[in-house]
Amino acid sequence: MDFRVIKVPGHGAEDVVVAPGGAVFTGTEDGVIHRVDPSSGQARAVADTGGRPLGIELLPGGRLLVCDARRGLLSVDPSDGSVEALAGDMLFCNNAAVATDGTFYFSDSSTVHPIDRWKAEVVEQTRTGRLLRRTPDGTVTVLRDGLNFANGVALASDESFVAVAETAARTVARHWLADGRDDFLVEDLPGYPDNIARGSDGLIWVSIASPKDPTVERIQRGPMWIRRGVTRIPDPLQPAPKRTIRVQAYDNEGKLIHDLSVDSPDYHMVTGVREHEGRVWVGSLHEPAIAVITP
Numbered sequence: 001m002d003f004r005v006i007k008v009p010g011h012g013a014e015d016v017v018v019a020p021g022g023a024v025f026t027g028t029e030d031g032v033i034h035r036v037d038p039s040s041g042q043a044r045a046v047a048d049t050g051g052r053p054l055g056i057e058l059l060p061g062g063r064l065l066v067c068d069a070r071r072g073l074l075s076v077d078p079s080d081g082s083v084e085a086l087a088g089d090m091l092f093c094n095n096a097a098v099a100t101d102g103t104f105y106f107s108d109s110s111t112v113h114p115i116d117r118w119k120a121e122v123v124e125q126t127r128t129g130r131l132l133r134r135t136p137d138g139t140v141t142v143l144r145d146g147l148n149f150a151n152g153v154a155l156a157s158d159e160s161f162v163a164v165a166e167t168a169a170r171t172v173a174r175h176w177l178a179d180g181r182d183d184f185l186v187e188d189l190p191g192y193p194d195n196i197a198r199g200s201d202g203l204i205w206v207s208i209a210s211p212k213d214p215t216v217e218r219i220q221r222g223p224m225w226i227r228r229g230v231t232r233i234p235d236p237l238q239p240a241p242k243r244t245i246r247v248q249a250y251d252n253e254g255k256l257i258h259d260l261s262v263d264s265p266d267y268h269m270v271t272g273v274r275e276h277e278g279r280v281w282v283g284s285l286h287e288p289a290i291a292v293i294t295p
Contacts, residue, residue, distance in 0.1 A: 001260070001262065001293060001294065001295050002293070002294040003245075003262045003264055003267075003291060003292075003293055003294075004291060004292050004294075005264075005266050005267050005287075005289050005290075005291045006036060006038070006041045006043075006289055006290050006291065006292070007041070007043070007288060007289045008026060008028060008034050008036065008043045008288060008289055008290060009028075009032075009034070009043060009045070009288075010028030010029065010030050010032055010034065010288060011028060011029050011030075011286065011287070011288045012028050012029035012284070012285050012286055012287070012288075013026040013027070013028055013034070013272075013283045013284060013287060013288065013289060013290045014026070014027065014028075014029075014053070014054050014055075014195075014271050014272055014283050014284065014285050015027065015053075015054055015055045015056050015095070015195050015271070015272030015274075015283045016056070016272045016273075016274045016281040016282065016283045016290050017056045017057060017058055017064070017197075017274055018274055018276040018281060019058060019062075020058075022038055022039075023035050023036065023037060023038070024036040024038055024281055024290060025046075025056055025064060025078065026056065026272075026283055026290050027049070027052075027053025027054065027056060027066065028053070028288070029052055030048075031048045031049045031050050031051055031052065031053065032045045032047070032048050032053075033045070033046050033047040033048070033049065033053060033056075033064065033066065033076055033078065034046065035078060036290060038292070046078035046079075046081060047064075047076045047077070047078055047081040047082075047083060048081070048083075049066060049068045049071060049074055049076065049083055050071060050083070051068040051069065051070035051071035052068060052069040052070050052115055053066050053067070053068050053069075053074075054066075054067045054068070054069050054093070054094050054095060054115075054195075055067035055094060055095030055096050055106075055152070055153070055195055055272075057096050057097065057098050058098070059075065059098065060102075062077070062078065062079060063075050063076060063077050063078075064076040064077075064078060065086075065096055065098060065104060067093045067094050067095055067096050067106055067107075068093060069092055069093055069094065069114065069115035070114070070115070071085065071088070071093075072085060072086070072087050072088040072089070072090050072093050073085075073086040073087035073088075073090075073093055073096065073104065073106055073134065074086060086104070086134060086138075087104075087106075087132070087134050087140050090108040090132075091108065091109075091110060091111055091112075091113075091114050092108055092109035092110050092113065092114055092115055092118075092121075093106065093107070093108055093109075094106075094107045094108065094109045094150065094151050094152075094153075094195075095107050095151060095152045095153045095165075095195050095196070096153055097153045097154050097155045097162060097197075097198070098155075099155060099159055100159065101136065102135075102136040103133060103134065103135050103136065104133070104134040105131065105132070105133055105143070105153050105155065105162045106131075106132050106133075106134070106153060107129065107130065107131055107132070107147075107150040107151060107152070107153050107164055108129065108130040108132060108150060109121065109129050109149055109150050109151060109167075110126055110128050110129055110149065110150075111126075111128040111130070112124075112126040112128050113126065118149075120228075121149050121167075121168065122149060122167060122168045122192065122216065123168075123216065123219055123220065123227050124224065124227045124228060125148055125149070125168045125169075125220055125227070127146050127147065127148050128145070128146075128147075129145070129146075129147030129148060129149055129150025129151075129166070130142050130144065130145045130147060130150055131143045131144040131145075131147065131150060131153070131162065131164045131173075131175060143162070143175055143180075144164070144173070144175050144182060147164060147166055147173065148166040148167070148168045148169035148171075149166055149167035149168040149169070150164050150165075150166065151164070151165040151166070151167045151193060151194055151195065151196075152164065152165035152172075152193060152194060152195035152196030152197070152206070152207070153165075153196065154196045154197050154198045154204045154205075155198060156198075156204075156252050157198060157202040157252060158252070159177070160176065160177060160178065160252075161174050161175060161176045161177060161185075161252075162174075162175050162177060163175075163185050163196060163204055164196075165193040165194065165195070165196050165206065166193075167192050167193055167194060167209070168192070168220070170187075170188060170189040170190075170191065170192060170193065170212065171184055171186060171187045171188070171189065171193075172184065172185040172186040172189070172193060172196065172204070172206060172250070172254075173185070184254070185204065185250060185254045186206070186250055186254050186256075189206070189208065189212075189248075190208065190211060190212055190246075191208035191209065191210050191211040191212050191244070191246065192208070192209050192210050192212075192241075193206050193207060193208060193209070194207045194208075194209040194270070194271035194272070194285070195207050195271055195272040195273060195283075196273070197272075197273060197274050197275075199249065199274065199275025199276065199280075200275060200276050200277055201249070201275055202251075203249040203250060203251055203257055203258070203275065204249065204250050204251075204252075205247055205248070205249045205258075205273045205274070205275050205280070206247065206248045206249070206250065206273065207246075207247050207270045207271055207272060207273040207282065208244065208246040208247065208248065208270065209241060209244075209269050209270060209271050209285070210241035210242050210244060210269065211242050211244055211246075213242065241268075241269050243268040243269070244261070244268060244269075244270075245261065245262040245263070245264060245267055245268060245270055245282070245291075246259075246260065246261045246262075246270065247260050247270060247273045247280060247282060247293070248260070249275065258295075260280065260293055260295065262293060267284065267287055267289065267291050268284065268286070268287070269284050269285055269286050269287070270282045270283070270284055271283055271284055271285040272284070278294075278295070279292050279293065279294050280292065280293040280294075280295070281293075
């Protein structure tokens, strides 16, 4: 299994998406959207959201759908750098999926903690995450609330359901679009999921940002005053993500199809994943780079 790291000029290349021509787009913590040439490894800034871009999806005509943690749901044109706001009124817009009819499904991770306090959301488990829908006419509705750190979003290959990762609960929840039923695609993941995405293989790929942490699990079961107290101690003393590079892929029934782990000192905390024509591209909330796994 080959693992290649491609540097980008900015920290926190959190998500990745592959355009039809093969170019890879990612966004960094300074607000910049980068276009990466996978052959040469050269990265070029194509836009600036003015916020903190997280999830990125492709739109018709070459535009990008960007979930900006601070600005909301955006449409970005990488050809001229223009940015259009599509939906706001969110504290922590995170990830999205685009349906064939132009409907957007996207997550708002918390109504209590913004992105800078994501660790507090994991520990406190406010369960205020939401899954939202924006129809082509611009109407935004909440499909599901009460989610435990709503994160990655992906549609089934037949678009019968939309899946949303619950980072703090280590699950991928499922919302059936025909009748509104809620259940789970996957429960008891081996770690804390971040972005998810349907690959070109039709599978739903899940990034595992950090393995299951017994200390975090114990704190989560404690009373709220303890959980809140932990989030107020100095950051170096708080539980931190363990170094790992791991992604998994599931079919529409929740069967595990792929489980890829890489041991490398040059990368960690995979928060974005995108399978494209047999290769698996990943992003990281902390690394100034994206990477690609060739199984």
